[in-house]
Amino acid sequence: xxxxxxxxxxxxHEIPADIVYEDELCLAFRDVAPQAPMHILLIPKxxxxxxxxxxxxxxxxxxxLLLTAPKIAAxxxxxxxxxxVNNCGEKAGQSVFHLHFHIIGGxxxxxxxx
Numbered sequence: 001x002x003x004x005x006x007x008x009x010x011x012x013h014e015i016p017a018d019i020v021y022e023d024e025l026c027l028a029f030r031d032v033a034p035q036a037p038m039h040i041l042l043i044p045k046x047x048x049x050x051x052x053x054x055x056x057x058x059x060x061x062x063x064x065l066l067l068t069a070p071k072i073a074a075x076x077x078x079x080x081x082x083x084x085v086n087n088c089g090e091k092a093g094q095s096v097f098h099l100h101f102h103i104i105g106g107x108x109x110x111x112x113x114x
Contacts, residue, residue, distance in 0.1 A: 007047075011043070017030075044065060049097045
């Protein structure tokens with residue numbers, strides 16, 4: 001389990017966020033500094049600090065997140081072209097240590113991304 005972060009406060013609705021999706025396992029909201037027309041953060045409600053710290057008992061939750069991302073992209077009108085990004089660790093660009101996925105779309109995305 002990770003320590004409380006800004007994402008924990010968003011999950012508890014203690015601070016405002018532009019929430020676009022919420023269910024019993026996860027929540028998604030618009031990034032405050034979007035890198036594309038669609039830039040949404042998808043977070044589990046369970047506080048896992050980063051992907052490499054997930055355990056086998058998180059398998060269902062991780063699958064749920066991966067199946068929810070395309071639903072959110074479709075809801076936003078980008079069902080046929082979007083990128084799903086996870087930064088795992090500080091050296092990979094992770095700045096909030098609560099597992100999250102960036103759902104990005106609406107512009108041409110180059111490769112490699114970094």
